[in-house]
Structures are given as structure tokens and as C-alpha cells.
Amino acid sequence: MNPAPPSFESLPLPAGFSLARDHQGRLCLFDSREGAAGPLCVDFLAGASGWRLRDLGRSDLLPRAVGLKSARPPRTLLDATAGLGHDAASLALLGLEVTALEVSPVVFALLQDGLARASASGQELGRRLAQRLTPRCAEARAFLRLSAAERGITPDVVYLDPMFPDKRKAARSRKEMQHLQGLLPPPSAAELSELMTLALGAAAQRVVVKRPLHAPEIVENPPPSHSHKGKSVRFDVYLVTSARPR
Numbered sequence: 001m002n003p004a005p006p007s008f009e010s011l012p013l014p015a016g017f018s019l020a021r022d023h024q025g026r027l028c029l030f031d032s033r034e035g036a037a038g039p040l041c042v043d044f045l046a047g048a049s050g051w052r053l054r055d056l057g058r059s060d061l062l063p064r065a066v067g068l069k070s071a072r073p074p075r076t077l078l079d080a081t082a083g084l085g086h087d088a089a090s091l092a093l094l095g096l097e098v099t100a101l102e103v104s105p106v107v108f109a110l111l112q113d114g115l116a117r118a119s120a121s122g123q124e125l126g127r128r129l130a131q132r133l134t135p136r137c138a139e140a141r142a143f144l145r146l147s148a149a150e151r152g153i154t155p156d157v158v159y160l161d162p163m164f165p166d167k168r169k170a171a172r173s174r175k176e177m178q179h180l181q182g183l184l185p186p187p188s189a190a191e192l193s194e195l196m197t198l199a200l201g202a203a204a205q206r207v208v209v210k211r212p213l214h215a216p217e218i219v220e221n222p223p224p225s226h227s228h229k230g231k232s233v234r235f236d237v238y239l240v241t242s243a244r245p246r
Ligand SMILES: C[S@@+](CC[C@H](N)C(=O)[O-])C[C@H]1O[C@@H](n2cnc3c(N)ncnc32)[C@H](O)[C@@H]1O
Pocket: 080, 081, 082, 083, 084, 085, 086, 087, 088, 101, 102, 103, 104, 107, 138, 139, 140, 141, 161, 162, 163, 180, 184, 187, 195
């Protein structure tokens, strides 16, 4: 069960941003700055996101990158930079037990609201998400520094999709990135390097990093074991050689 949605009225927001429910009862982030994108909310049941979730298969890029087609498929995944939870939800619906971390309380409120509404809908998809996707408002490096016992999870896979200053091509990403970049600065190279080191130390099987297709790797060392390339993004896979028993 996901915890009850938080009270959003008290969340601190930068100038020009506000949170309110739309006519469908969805919690949305509004950006009143000149030229800003329309409201942003999480809806796992409808629109492009709902369609994408229902359409995803194990042979798609991200499921393949996390190892769902491998001889020893993962069981647990830590999405350390969950954002609005599209990737986390996709992987949970494919059967993984997903813990999703998000550092921004505002983005976390949108994610938790989307999950709560999906769960309350009575639809099968919402029931499955509530069973397999656990959101937590936490900073990933602080979380990964905790011992496995304190974290309560030894993830087979750690997945990273941090924000990058790069321009992404997809319209959905552009709109979301515009909102997210307005709320939070992208992490520094030093933060990404520390995040990667901690992720490699915590993952039992592999770390997977989402990158724009032609962008450099998240860190210079180590190089990825291999990559899965799409039209605009790629997933760099870092296999953890000393695979620990589950
Ligand atoms: C590009 S978005 C992730 C999109 C996500 N993969 C999806 O499918 O919706 C990156 C998110 O990571 C969060 N983030 C960045 N650094 C973080 C950190 N150190 N700990 C937790 N969350 C972080 C940002 O707040 C942002 O919401």
C-alpha cells in the first residue's frame, strides 16, 4: 500500500509555480512564467502515459537494459531518480518490485498523487502499481549511504535518470524537463560521480543509466559494459561483476 497523499498546500515553491487540483481532481503543478509549459500532473491511467504503460513489453529498450530478458532476471529495482515515475511504473508493471526515490517534495507529491488515484480507481493497473511500486521522498546519495538493513532493500538493479542540461527531443520530455528544471538545478558532475559510485556499491546485478543518445557517459570511469540505443535515448548498462547472492 502506498501512504496517503501528503498535504500539498504547505510545500515550498519557487516564484511563479503553484500546486492545485484540476477539474479531474488531479494534483497539478502550474507554471505562470512567460512561455511556460501547461500544467503538469501524473496520470498513470489516461493520456500518453497510460497508453505507454499498457503498451510496454519485456523486449523494449528499458526492460532489456535492466535485464528482464537475461538468464537471471532481476526481482528488485531501486529507481534512484524517479521524477514523475513513468519508468518506475513501467518496470513495476512488468513484475519488478520497485522502490522509487524522488528528492523534490513537489515532484514527489505529484507522483504520490498519481499513484493514489491509480490505486483508488479500482482498475487492475492501479492495483498492480500499488502492490509493486513504493515511492519515497529521499535524496538518493543519502539513501544509498545507509546500510542495506537501514534501507530495507538490496536492489538487484539501481536505475538512474538524473536531470541533464541537454535538450531532449521528445515533446513529453521537453515539457516535463522544463518544469523539473524550473524546480531543481541539474546535479553537478561531482554529485553524479558520487551517485554512480554509491549505486555500483548497492546494486547486486547492475546499474542502468538513461542518457540522451549522443551525450557522454555519466562518468568517465568505469565505462559501461554495454548500451541499448533508441532513436533519442540510450541506456548504459554497468554490470556488477562480483554478483552477490540474493
Ligand atoms: C529526468 S527526471 C526522471 C524521470 C523519470 N525517469 C520518469 O520516468 O519520469 C529526474 C528526477 O530525478 C530527481 N533527482 C535528481 N537528483 C536526485 C537525487 N540525488 N536523489 C533523488 N532524486 C533526484 C529530480 O528531482 C527529477 O525529478
